[in-house]
Amino acid sequence: MIVTLAGGVGAARFLEGLVQVVPAEQVTAIVNTGDDITLHGLHISPDIDIVTYTLAGIVEEAQGWGVRGDTTNVLEMLKTLGAETWFLLGDRDLATHIRRTELLRGGATLTEVTDLIRRALGVAVQILPMTDDPVATYIVTPQGAIHFQHYLVQRRAQDDVTGVTFEGVDRARPTAVVLEAIGYAEAILIAPSNPIVSVGTTLALPGVRAALEETRTPIVAVSPIVGGAPIKGPAAPLMRAQGFEVSARGVGECYRGLIDILVIDTVDAVLADDIRALGIDVVITDTIMRGPDEKRSLAQVTLDAANARLSRS
Numbered sequence: 001m002i003v004t005l006a007g008g009v010g011a012a013r014f015l016e017g018l019v020q021v022v023p024a025e026q027v028t029a030i031v032n033t034g035d036d037i038t039l040h041g042l043h044i045s046p047d048i049d050i051v052t053y054t055l056a057g058i059v060e061e062a063q064g065w066g067v068r069g070d071t072t073n074v075l076e077m078l079k080t081l082g083a084e085t086w087f088l089l090g091d092r093d094l095a096t097h098i099r100r101t102e103l104l105r106g107g108a109t110l111t112e113v114t115d116l117i118r119r120a121l122g123v124a125v126q127i128l129p130m131t132d133d134p135v136a137t138y139i140v141t142p143q144g145a146i147h148f149q150h151y152l153v154q155r156r157a158q159d160d161v162t163g164v165t166f167e168g169v170d171r172a173r174p175t176a177v178v179l180e181a182i183g184y185a186e187a188i189l190i191a192p193s194n195p196i197v198s199v200g201t202t203l204a205l206p207g208v209r210a211a212l213e214e215t216r217t218p219i220v221a222v223s224p225i226v227g228g229a230p231i232k233g234p235a236a237p238l239m240r241a242q243g244f245e246v247s248a249r250g251v252g253e254c255y256r257g258l259i260d261i262l263v264i265d266t267v268d269a270v271l272a273d274d275i276r277a278l279g280i281d282v283v284i285t286d287t288i289m290r291g292p293d294e295k296r297s298l299a300q301v302t303l304d305a306a307n308a309r310l311s312r313s
């Protein structure tokens with residue numbers, strides 16, 4: 001089993017490449033749920049949905065989230081009725097949130113619901129929420145702490161950031177299947193996701209870091225920072241707020257003591273020695289995933305790095 005720690009869009013694209021080089025049934029994605037939010041009474045799990053829709057081939061590719069060609073009739077009516085509609089939820093996407101919420105209210109776990117939805121959409125990759133417990137990422141600003149989606153979507157990441165907190169993480173536990181997946185993995189790949197609010201959330205769950213440290217399986221991360229800037233999303237202010245440089249070296253520092261190898265982009269080759277000085281091996285390749293060939297090639301290089309490490313140990 002190949003296990004990937006995943007956030008949203010970057011991870012989903014990486015997984016599209018991975019299933020070109022490994023049978024999808026042998027891939028497990030452990031997905032961040034810190035971005036989850038309740039809106040209109042519905043439980044929304046953006047990263048889980050991004051991964052599921054992408055692997056199902058129905059994602060709206062240009063934006064990386066939502067269902068391709070979706071309509072917004074429900075949202076328009078909600079607006080007429082005075083609801084807040086800053087979070088764009090298409091009609092088909094809403095069906096997912098309705099079904100999820102209905103099943104959760106009926107007593108199912110998020111893990112069970114996620115499995116049901118991915119199977120219904122024909123996704124062979126096992127998609128595991130990092131936890132079944134409530135965890136919410138809050139961005140600390142000079143005006144107070146706000147939910148990640150309020151910061152990113154409603155306020156367009158314009159607030160100054162002084163910190164990041166994960167509400168509920170101390171009381172939350174990774175699920176048994178998550179710990180089992182880590183324990184039995186042949187390789188653990190950290191997708192090019194935000195190291196603070198995507199992968200960082202999973203790593204903050206009590207027991208996850210210990211499980212990763214315990215395993216002798218190679219852990220290979222792909223840097224989401226290329227040439228000093230994130231490929232997508234608000235990683236820069238969040239990394240800075242947590243005291244990390246916004247660079248592939250900063251990503252290495254985030255994962256210091258945890259990963260064996262960091263895959264960095266060719267434009268960052270000059271940072272390789274600095275990263276090696278952190279005790280992390282470096283693989284240099286093109287990491288920008290423009291199309292299926294680049295996705296496949298990045299997945300292959302990352303997997304080869306893990307396999308090479310395994311055969312040396």
Ligand code: FO1
Nearest residue numbers: 008009035046049050065066086087088153
């Ligand atoms: N991102 C936006 O920038 N604007 C939106 O209105 C928005 C809606 C949305 C609806 C469903 C969904 O699954 C994701 C959505 N996203 C939207 C993306 C999401 O906010 C973030 O990209 C992830 O949480 C970060 O991985």
